[in-house]
Amino acid sequence: MIREQLKSHITLAIQAAQAAGDLPSFEIPTFTVDHPRQANVADYAASIAMQLARVTRMPPPQIAQTIVKHLELGEVATAELVGAYINFRLSQKYLTEQVAVILEAGKAWGHINIGAGKPIQVEHGSANPTGPLTVASGRNVIIGDTLANALSAAGYAVHREWYVNDAGNQIRHFGESVYARYAQQLGRDEPFPDDGYKGDYINDIAKAIIAAEGDKYISLPRDDARRALGKIGIDAIMDGVRASLIRVSIHHDNFFSERSLYESGQFERVLPILRDKNLLIEYDDALWFSEDGSPIRKTEVRGLKPEDGQEKSEVRSQKSESKEQKTEAVQVVVIRSPKIIAEPSERPTYFASDIAYVWNKLVLRGFERAIYVWGEDHQGDVPRLMAVTKALGLDPKRVELLIYRFITLMRDGQEVRMGKRSGNIVTIDDVVDEVGSDATRFVLLSRSIDTKIVFDIDLVKKQSDENPVYYVQYAHARICSILRKAEETTDTRLGGADSHVATDLTTVAETLDHQAPLLEYQHPSELALIRKLLELEEVVELVSGQLQPHHLPAYAQSLATTFSAFYRDCHVLGEAPEVTASRLRLVRATQATLANTLALMGMSAPERM
RNA sequence: GCCCCAAUGGCGCAGUGGAUAGCGCGUUUGGUUGCGGACCAAAAGGUCGGGAGUUCGAAUCUCUCUUGGGGCACCA
Structure with a gap:
């Protein structure tokens, strides 16, 4: 890249100036070559001379002059001094040659090799497999997919993964919901669970199961039927999700099953690492992870309100003692408990899965970096994942969590409220049907992930000309x-x-x-x-x-x-x-x-x- | 209360410690005897939320205050 070229030219010039005695001896600091804010000033500019003022004890313009004197740019560019700035203007000859370079590269133009083929994973999507892909998750997959594209162009070996949350309470509710609709359609008087998923698509799934396999699940013990139908339902949902993803040009290399972390025994193999470090603690019939191994007290349980004033004041005084302590709140999280599920051996908490999953990514599969794309609702889970990564003896820099803000969907001038449980959802398919995949992707990519996007369907359609x-x-x-x-x-x-x-x-x-x-x-x-x-x-x-x-x-x-x-x-x-x-x-x-x-x-x- | 994110022209947003802070929309005024007018040009419009600090230099880093959004279940 031309910017790197100019940088190395400057470095060489400084070294030449030092060799000639025009500049004193010093270690060259890291510096940048940037586009000036105003494009007509120059193509690139370096402010290295100002950085060197202190170490050389020379006035910056003189330093710049000295560097330029030793600069050998050939026919690539010309350098011009403006105050202490060294401005570069690329030559017509160089620019002309670059057109041939671009044409030669063709589809590979824009590809660079800073990644050097290192394996890197981008996990994106990973919405609960309890309903169709919503437009809310659309931002997730589109951010993740685009980053994966860019990382791939940057020379990384990118692996794109979707984490299927096929374990846990939501899945149980989902299985119960499918079972209820299944039984109802077969004429049974089956009550629909309070925590169930009310969307019509559950009925469709039940109908499809009846069409394919008849009523055979009705005679099974209820729990078995619930599990079996839940599994079939998840498969059906994921088939739909995959179809939706294709419509927005998204492909995943792997759909990783959360359940597999337990069925394969990976979770049970990772746990001893934490146990050996005395970071696992039994308390209140449950198993906990405590970041520093300190015993669990009620006040430390996440979200648990202190029950009496004494404990409350204890917490407050601890927090206000020093600012360092405040930022280093100890992560204490439950790993498994009979209060979450009656048989914790079957399936611990979501956080327990995170532990095994990050180990799986960084150790078992050897990704140098694991990028997670998470919605802002998971923002509070960041510290605990980082804490457990550290506790497992892994470099937390290898884990990168991108938290994007949600989108607000507008239609007919009104905000569309969504919820998977209520069945009130707007799918990515709905939006793609209306405005197309290209516009959907562009709009959802166009702002930084820290910015809330108001996706006004009517506006995107109406404004299509502009x-x-x-x-x-x-x-x-x-x-x-x-x-x-x-x-x-x-x-x-x-x-x-x-x-x-x-x-x-x-x-x-x-x-x-x-x-x-x-x-x-x-x-x-x-x-x-x-x-x-x-x-x-x-x-x-x-x-x-x-x-x-x-x-x-x-x-x-x-x-x-x-x-x-x-x-x-x-x-x-x-x-x-x-x-x-x-x-x-x-x-x-x-x-x-x-x-x-x-x-x-x-x-x-x-x-x- | 604690944690995270944000605050930049009328609106929506970019901005990598560096020069006169940019872009889109909107507004105003113009542009077609030209390869696609789904286009283009010019103009107006800014104390970068307030204050302090670090630095040769701060929209950018630190602290603090204000305002707004989100998160703080043995849910996922």
């Missing part, structure tokens, strides 16, 4: 139109081959891709466009490094805008043959960049709209 998603795709379609037109009017200017070869867009594109560069680009709008194309690598670095997918839509829009300026200023077809050919190559490179950006976001790049 919607950024169409603006971006329009730019791509327009490019394709130019390439098509080039094919119609083609002659030898398209690169030596006989003029009848180009029969479709692909052929034109391939011809362009392998053509030798003809002219050096010099129009400001041409050069601005190339600079913008080069940013894709930086965006991939940014998104994968900071795990912030919202930079992608922003870049896509900015790229489309820059292309529009070029389109306005630089006519492509019908110019002098070399000009047309050069600009066609640039247009083609823009198409590749735009298409790759859209692909990272999981969106289509339409040739016509």
